[in-house]
Each structure stands twice: as C-alpha cells, then as structure tokens.
C-alpha cells in the first residue's frame with residue numbers, strides 16, 4: 001500500500017493509476033459546491049469533478065460556452081471546502097487553454113492556487129491543446145483529457161451526438177488518446193462514444209479512461225450528480241441511469257410545507273419557542 005492510499009488519505013493520480021492497474025473500476029461524480037461536494041466525497045467516489053456542466057445545471061445556459069474562469073474558480077473553491085478525500089478535478093472553461101500554452105499555464109495555475117484543485121480537465125486533442133497539456137503537466141499540474149463528444153465544441157459538432165461512429169473517426173480517437181497520454185495526461189474522459197470504440201481506446205492507452213455514454217469497458221465511469229439524482233428531469237439520454245428521484249422529493253417537500261403553513265399547522269408548539 002502506498003503512503004497516499006492509507007485509510008482517510010487523499011486520493012492522488014497515482015492511486016487512480018494503481019486502482020486501474022488492479023482492475024478496480026474508478027468512480028467519478030460531479031459537484032459544484034461544498035454541501036454536495038461533501039456528500040459525494042463521503043459516498044466513497046475516487047474523484048469529484050467540478051464540471052463546466054454547472055453552466056447548464058446551475059446557471060441555466062444552453063451550453064457550457066459562457067462559463068468563465070472566475071466562475072469555475074468560485075465553484076472549485078466552494079467544492080474544495082467539502083471534499084477532503086477524493087481527487088478534485090476541475091474543468092478548464094472554453095478558451096482558457098486553447099489560445100496559447102502560456103495562457104493555459106497561467107489559467108490552470110489560478111484554478112490550482114485559487115480554486116484548490118488537485119487537477120484540471122481539458123477538452124480535445126488539437127495541436128494547441130496538446131501543447132497546453134505538455135506545458136501544464138510540465139509545470140507539475142495533473143491533467144485529465146476529454147475526447148469523444150466535447151461539450152465546448154457542441155456548436156461545431158452540431159449537437160450532443162455520439163462521436164467516432166465510422167472507422168476513420170474511431171481510428172482518430174484512438175490516436176488522439178495516445179497523443180494525450182504522450183503529452184502527459186493522467187486519465188481521459190470518453191463521452192458519447194460507441195462502446196466498442198471506447199474499448200479500443202482503453203486497450204490502446206495505459207492511463208485510465210473514464211466513460212460517460214461510452215459503455216462498460218472504460219476503466220471507470222462518470223455521471224453528473226444532478227442527472228444521477230434525478231434532479232435534472234428534462235435530460236434523459238440513453239446512457240443515463242437515475243439512482244434517485246430527488247426533483248419529485250423537492251417539489252413534494254415544499255408543497256407539504258406550503259400546505260401546512262396555509263392550514264396553520266406549521267409551526268406547531270414543537271417548532272416554536
């Protein structure tokens with residue numbers, strides 16, 4: 001057992017790799033604040049992802065494109081306050097890492113220093129992104145890659161659709177994964193990729209792959225907390241399994257509160273001073 005993997009110790013990227021090597025599936029769930037960060041951490045996940053999906057779920061944007069670096073840092077710092085054990089990964093938002101490796105380094109540095117992240121996640125494998133990954137990992141910042149459907153390119157991809165369906169693009173995603181590994185990424189998210197292609201990618205690299213809509217062969221799985229809790233009722237892609245129906249519970253609790261206030265039964269003597 002490594003010094004970092006003792007009872008109650010913080011999960012590191014080394015633990016990530018060792019768990020993958022032992023054939024243990026990795027579990028990653030998103031969180032955007034201290035309260036949910038704590039609950040997710042206490043549930044025993046390997047990593048908590050402060051995803052820029054917070055743009056859709058918290059801010060109500062149609063895409064993740066409007067999310068800013070300052071917003072990510074605010075949510076990273078809030079989530080850090082609740083996450084004591086799991087690896088904290090933070091998404092770098094749109095155009096904070098593609099423009100130049102210098103800007104990528106400065107911006108990733110801010111997410112680490114001001115947001116308290118353990119690592120950052122960058123989408124894609126263009127030359128600019130690979131250069132950024134090399135620079136950022138070269139500075140000692142762990143980087144997770146993200147291939148397949150990359151939400152920051154949703155407009156260019158023509159919607160949230162399954163990627164790498166044909167032989168040429170399947171070959172490309174395998175090559176991209178190898179390049180990301182070569183550039184120093186410690187893990188790669190595979191989003192909306194056919195299960196067989198995700199299996200090929202997972203075979204082709206030695207770092208862990210984390211799937212979302214990418215079948216069972218990945219080294220681990222990630223889901224967005226609000227989706228798995230059934231808080232985001234309007235979102236029902238095929239890959240999503242809901243493990244609770246919290247939206248209904250929220251409405252039910254609040255309407256019971258309203259009924260009791262209107263009926264004069266709350267607060268009763270037990271809830272009054």
Ligand code: KIV
Nearest residue numbers: 030051052053189222
């Ligand atoms: O932003 C996010 O929540 C993500 C996950 C879907 C992997 O990138």
